[in-house]
Amino acid sequence: MREIHSEVIAQRVAEMCIRANTVLPEDVCAALEASRAREDGIVARDVLDTIIENYHIANPVPICQDTGMACVFLEIGQDVHIVGDLTQAVNAGVAKGYTEAYLRKSVVRDPLFRENTGDNTPAMLYTELVPGDSVRITVAPKGFGSENMSRIAMLKPADGVDGVVDFVLETVRLAGPNPCPPIVVGVGIGGNFDKAALLAKKALLRPIGSRNETPFYAQLEETLLEKINALGIGPQGLGGRTTALGVQIETLPTHIAGLPCAVNINCHVSRHITEVL
Numbered sequence: 001m002r003e004i005h006s007e008v009i010a011q012r013v014a015e016m017c018i019r020a021n022t023v024l025p026e027d028v029c030a031a032l033e034a035s036r037a038r039e040d041g042i043v044a045r046d047v048l049d050t051i052i053e054n055y056h057i058a059n060p061v062p063i064c065q066d067t068g069m070a071c072v073f074l075e076i077g078q079d080v081h082i083v084g085d086l087t088q089a090v091n092a093g094v095a096k097g098y099t100e101a102y103l104r105k106s107v108v109r110d111p112l113f114r115e116n117t118g119d120n121t122p123a124m125l126y127t128e129l130v131p132g133d134s135v136r137i138t139v140a141p142k143g144f145g146s147e148n149m150s151r152i153a154m155l156k157p158a159d160g161v162d163g164v165v166d167f168v169l170e171t172v173r174l175a176g177p178n179p180c181p182p183i184v185v186g187v188g189i190g191g192n193f194d195k196a197a198l199l200a201k202k203a204l205l206r207p208i209g210s211r212n213e214t215p216f217y218a219q220l221e222e223t224l225l226e227k228i229n230a231l232g233i234g235p236q237g238l239g240g241r242t243t244a245l246g247v248q249i250e251t252l253p254t255h256i257a258g259l260p261c262a263v264n265i266n267c268h269v270s271r272h273i274t275e276v277l
Contacts, residue, residue, distance in 0.1 A: 002077075002133040004277055006084025009135070012275060013093025013123075016139040017070060018101040020273040021062045024055040027207040028184075028270045031245040035182060044240025048182075051235070051268060060101075064269045067103040068141030070094045070123040073205065077132035087125060095119035106144070126198070138205055140272040146179035146265045152197055155259040164189060164261050165224065171263040172228050172244070177237020180267040182245045184208060185228065188262040191252035199250040200264035205272050208246035221247045235268075245270070 032055075036048040055063055072090050076082070082089075098105055098120040105120040130136075151171045155163045168187055175183070188199025211218035224247040234240025245268065254260060 001079055001081050003081050003083055004135060006082055006086060006089035008277065009082070009086065009137070010089040010093040010096065012137060012277060013072060013090055013139060014097035014100070016137065016273050016275060017094055017097030017103070017141070020139050020141050020271045021064075021067045021101070021103055022059045024058070024063055024269065025207075025272060027209065028245070028268070029055060031208040032182070032268065035242040035245060039235075039240055039242050041234065041240040043238050044234045044242060047235035047238060047240075048242065055269075062103060063271070064143060064267075065104060066106065066143035066145060067098070067120075068143045068271065069107060069147075070098075070120060071140045071142050071201070072123045072125050073138040073140070073202070074125070074127045075130045075136040076127060077134050078129055079131075079133035080135055082135075086127075090123050090125055091121040094123045095121050135277045136274065137277065138272060138274040140205060142201075142271075143267060143269070146183065146267040149175035149179045150200070150262070150264045152193065152200075152260070152262040154193065155261050157257065157259050159259055161220065163259065165220075165227070167261050168224055168247075168263055169227055169231070171265070172233070173231060175265055176233060179265045180269070181233055181237060182235055182242045182268045184245050184266040184268075184270045185224070185247045186264040186266065187224070187247065187249045188264070189249060189251045189260070190254040191260060192254070192258070193260060195252055196260035196262040197264070199252060200262040203248040203250040204264060204266050204270065205274075206248045208248075208270065210248070212249050212251075214251075217249045217251060221249050224249075
């Protein structure tokens with residue numbers, strides 16, 4: 001049984017919060033550069049040029065002023081014993097990272113009373129037990145310009161793939177310029193109400209351009225990306241061929257009477273960083 005002290009996790013989460021907010025992942029940079037090369041609209045090209053310039057000059061300051069709500073995913077090996085309070089450690093790491101790097105604190109203590117917690121805690125923590133003796137940490141700060149545009153639908157089984165496509169396109173169309181396109185679209189299909197939403201969020205952690213391992217869903221990702229970009233919303237909603245950088249689908253088994261479908265939208269600053277302890 002391998003031991004990992006909670007203080008080690010806290011320090012690593014702090015470092016990851018800072019890096020995730022100041023350094024754009026390579027897959028996102030590559031997707032933006034590729035979209036700029038394909039874009040033929042003058043305004044759209046100018047917007048993409050500005051986005052690209054921004055991420056080049058951002059570090060060590062945040063890529064975006066909305067440094068998000070800290071979503072922390074932990075895949076914990078079954079042969080690991082964590083010494084100390086895991087939840088407390090993650091929150092201590094988030095508080096340290098956001099305070100020391102002067103990242104914007106956006107979390108309120110109560111959804112209706114709206115008092116700011118002052119250190120961007122608590123994190124949204126997701127844990128999963130997996131085989132092995134390591135801990136895989138993913139930090140994905142999520143801004144709410146995009147989060148607010150996300151939706152879930154409990155479709156009927158008879159709606160089928162057409163119903164899924166229509167719901168995804170409707171969600172992107174309703175979002176319009178609000179999530180700061182070009183966007184990344186995470187889609188969760190199956191499970192139940194809450195699992196579908198989690199699937200959609202976890203889909204955003206995959207590298208842009210990666211494809212679902214099932215050929216049917218890989219093709220559906222391609223189809224949705226083509227249809228979304230045909231909407232003409234474009235970078236920052238000013239028109240163009242680049243409304244989305246990628247579409248990623250994750251699925252789970254579901255009940256015979258249901259077809260849950262969730263869409264979690266991310267802005268072009270699709271922040272995520274993963275490290276293994």
